[in-house]
Amino acid sequence: MRTKSILAICILFIAGLTLSFVKDNIWGSKFLTVNKDGSITYFPDEKGNIIPDFSLVGYHHGLKEIPKVNIVKTIQPISGDAGKLIQTAIDEVSNMPLGANGLRGAILLKKGAYSIAGTLSIKTDGIVLKGEGNTADGTKLIAAGKGLRSLITIGGKGRITEAGNRVKITDKNVPAGAKSFQVSSSKDFKVGDKIIVYRPGTENWIHDLQMDRIVARDGTKQWKGEDYNLSFERAITAINGNKITIDNPVVMAMEEQYGGGEIFKYEYKGRLKEVGIENILFESEYAHDTDEDHGWVAVAFNHIENGWVDQVTSRFFGYSCVSLGNGAKNITVKNSKCFDAKSVITGGKRYSFNNDGQQNLFMNLETTEGRHDYVTGAKTCGPNVFYNCKARKTHADIGPHHRWASGTLYDNIDTDGEINIQDRGNWGSGHGWAGVTQVVWNCKVKGAAIQNPWVSGKNYAVGVQGQKLKGRLEGKPDGEWEGMNKTDLQPASLYQAQVKAARLAGQNRDSPLRLH
Structure with missing residues (x-):
């Protein structure tokens, strides 16, 4: 009996050590934490930017x-x-x-x-x-x-056509991740209205982004402010005085120094x-x-x-x-x-x-022999999500391809190639900065170059497993890297955690099937 008791104690001790070791390997991001009740707390940077909520994408x-x-x-x-x-x-x-x-x-x-x-x-x-x-x-x-x-x-x-007067956003800075902001007047709006959150392109923004001086080759076109007016489709979920709350978050900072922003009702007949x-x-x-x-x-x-x-x-x-x-x-x-x-x-x-x-939501996909397997184009307005996707025999990189995509989550992408978010310089006719508020979460790659643009936001590489690359051009700001080559990131999927948090908050109570 004594031998059996000693053996049982040893087994419990070893099991305890194993559980302790597993627990010690689990880590969470400094950018957010999932609380015991499933809600998520986000930690803003010095300008108030947070990783946005990507949960409300896809069909309805x-x-x-x-x-x-x-x-x-x-x-x-x-x-x-x-x-x-x-x-x-x-x-x-x-x-x-x-x-x-x-x-x-x-x-x-x-x-x-x-x-x-x-x-x-x-x-x-x-x-x-x-x-x-x-x-x-x-x-x-x-x-x-x-x-x-x-x-x-x-x-x-x-196409999108304006269906009402434009109203100015009065906040000096609306950070990435925000779902509300002040406007000059809310009297012409009501809950349920479809609106455009409009972010103008300005020449001083292009200049500070350094996209008016791309090292030129034949066919290179420098960026022009009027070509970068961005229209984000949203719906109003609450109005409190002149404070407007929207369904999906702002996915790039809207700053007074770069023209701020406006809202207007729209139609798409x-x-x-x-x-x-x-x-x-x-x-x-x-x-x-x-x-x-x-x-x-x-x-x-x-x-x-x-x-x-x-x-x-x-x-x-x-x-x-x-x-x-x-x-x-x-x-x-x-x-x-x-x-x-x-x-x-x-x-x-x-x-x-x-x-x-x-x-839009892309999930549970597989490719072979592609170049840009999971990719966005010029001025793609988020949020958008690529989740749980695999790529093999790749011939180029995954990620925002060119000219300022905003608000994309790459979550649990498994590729034998690269994921890059960078200044692509004079590739094409002047690809330049590929994107902002691009979040690469718990992905497996051969290599990745994740850089921050000079202004207007950040890009994130959390739990990326693979080689960190310098990128195409020297001297570009490094992205927000965390936990490179560390396994056991929690939450393992940011998208799924955000879906669960939104459902628990009551936003999605009719949708028990959003967890996959």
Whole structure:
């Protein structure tokens, strides 16, 4: 008995040491802490900037589950070009009445191969195109023959137009992460209004950012203030006197010295909503590995709000599996793959999952043979999120590609290449500073260059595992690095922690499925 007791004590002692060791390895960020109740406390820098809340992105801000849509049309594979058959079905469903849920119905493409010589277009609300599997024995849509094109385009028309007078933001500084600010007058606004938070580009801002003196080469264009007027789409959630509270945070500092900011109500007439693509394999025919006269984008979205792509795979396209234009807002792209691109490996090629829009969510994705696998374009306005994504056989870097994207979270990205947020100098026609308020959280990389711009905010590298790189240009300010090559960061996912915190705060009480 004594021997057994001693053995039990030893086991408990060793277990205690093990638990203590595991606990000691766990670490948290100096920028925020997750409290016992799941709420998050953020710690501002000297100018009041915090890491923003990225939780309200994706389909209906993540507050609604992607719907299961009733099938109203079923199509069987045919020999020859199936493009006309599928487009006719899309047009028929487009003429059906909208349901109370904003949906018309789903078109089911049964298992088999569908050869398509042109482009399929969805131009009406409430249509879902779905297959019976995104593998070779499922539903396969083939971009047949020659012609650089998107295989499916989803989009309406129009643009942001002002629907009221502009009102000045009166705070001298609205820091990144803020969800409220003072305005000169709130009398013309009400809770629920859709507004633009407008941040003007000014010449003194360009000068202080040093983007008016990019080291020039043939084709280099220096930045101009009027080209960098930024419009962030938001909704008003509260008004208290002249204090306006908005749903999604400010993602770059709005400073009086650089023109401050304004708000105004807006319309976007012609913008689509409630369109989805599900469970399909897309392939492009090609002549050889560097062929550039074939299918370019599998699924392209623009001028649409609240849509989704789920469980699709693309192979052999020259540009991307899914590409979102700057008029695409609150789109969720998830559980999808982009494999084996065919193109020259240079220039504007192989942007596997591309985002130029606002408040979009990319999650649970995988790529091979891409250049810029998870990427944003010029002047992309956040928040936007890439979460739990993998990239292999990469040919360039992940991250904001050029010209000042603001407010992107790269969370649990696993790549055998690089994630870079830097001054790209005269690459392209003058890429310059790629972005601000870019947060790289718990990512695995071969290497990463994370730099801060000269003014207007910071970029963050928290828990990055890999090599720290100098970046392309010497003498640029270092980013906010923390916990490099340390494992066991808590929270392991910032996005998931923020989703949980928002739900617990009551913002998302109707959305138990936002945790993945």
